Amino acid sequence: MDFQPDLRFLVTPDPAGHGLHGWLRVPGDKSISHRAVMLAAIAAGETRVEGFLEGADALATLRALRRLGVAITGPDAGLVLVQGIGLRGLKAPDGPLDMGNSGTSMRLLAGLLAGQSFATTLIGDASLSRRPMRRVTEPLGLMGAQIETNAAGTAPLKVVPMAGLRGINYRMPVASAQVKSSLLLAGLYAEGETCVTEPAPTRDHTELMLRGFGYEVRRTGHRVCLRGGGQLTGGRIAVPADLSSAAFFLVGASIAAGSDLTLTGVGINPTRLGVIAILRAMGADITMLDERLAGAEPVADLRVRAAPLKGIRIPVEQVPLAIDEFPAIFIAAACATGETVLTGAAELRVKESDRIAVMAAGLTALGIEADPRPDGIRIRGGSLGSGTVAAHGDHRIAMSFAIAGLRAGGPIEIRDCANVETSFPGFARLAESVGLGIEELWG
Helix, strand or coil: CCCCCCEEEEEECCCCCCCCEEEECCCECHHHHHHHHHHHHCCEEEEEEECCCCCHHHHHHHHHHHHCCCEEEEEECCEEEEEEECCCCCCCCCCCEECCCCHHHHHHHHHHHCCCCCCEEEECCCCHHHCCCHHHHHHHHHCCCCEECCCCCCCCEEECCCCCEECCEEECCCCCHHHHHHHHHHHCCEECEEEEECCCCCCCHHHHHHHHCCCCCEEECCEEEEECCCCCECCEEECCECHHHHHHHHHHHHHCCCCEEEEEEEECCHHHCHHHHHHHHCCCEEEEEEEEEECCEEEEEEEEECCCCECCECCHHHCCCCHHHHHHHHHHHHCCECEEEECCCHHHHHCCCCHHHHHHHHHHHCCCEEEEECCEEEEECCCCCCEEEECCCCHHHHHHHHHHHHHCCCCEEEECCHHHHHCCCCHHHHHHHCCCEEEEEEC
16 A cells, blocks of 8 residues: 555644735635535536535546546646436446545435436545435435445445336435435436425535536425436536635634635535635635626625624534534634534534544634534634644634634644545635745654
């Protein structure tokens, strides 16, 4: 096995207290980048994808599609050209498809490949191979798919060839955009109608993008339906900047005195706005400027200025709308006056790491009172100290503790940060450009 050197971040506080300033654009939205190239692959004709995220996760999806017979040019400065081969044009790969660290790639491709006439095996790295997959494979099984997991219900996923699937009405026990999207992708290959009912709203990028490719999707309340056997038509997709990546800077500028930062072209899909709603409830000064559309997706420039934050009890209805942003929100809570309490977020324990346990351990190491619970956490705001924390290979943990350095009493060293490249290539360089004292250390 090749030795993989550890990437560490060393963050030092700004003794002058300048905060974060300027204008910046974070990389393209990861969720939309995955879905754009997947749907483009099975559309008729060429699709031009602009603003594609050139991070490791989205690149894993591109590699898989190429091995499934799709001609793809790029990415080149975010531009990807996909020559669609139609709903039935995918070909058997010459071996397992490696999804790296990308749960989105694995779960969505499981749905896309469930109705194919050839066998496929999906594998991933050690972290992805611990993440639960039965939440996808079991409802796909109700559609007639045959997908084998290991005894723990995790990868590798072995997709057995199928002549056809049947549509189902599925009520999700837990809100999950990945599960919903996987079933809708399988529904493209199913006989009859596939309907998915959510217990709470989740990001709707798949539904919006299917409509953008000319495919009829119906939504009634929390229920979304489509009928199999139609056709997608290629076109142009503009990927907005990723709100999940912007969240680190929304928190950083909120907690660092004197900050005045504007993030440009950020996606503000209503199913993703939980982080802004939560931070505003804590007292954050966030303004949306120049609201507009990028294709079917709403975008805006987000101006954030330093503001005193207060602890809150996070509304449970906001949890699915901010599930990926909670590590950053926990840093805001650590810098707030009073207590912040989160419940109803057990999903955080099965992400790239157990984000409740890992964030609680890191905050405690920095002198913050953090009480992890089975489905959430209680954080009492205080003074962040200096120290060393472990990111456990989780990109969002690493970036969250990097932002914490803005309010720390001394340097913070964050270990095991290499996976930041999965979602935010160039994070340290971009953060440094607006005022964060951050250094990358290898070895």
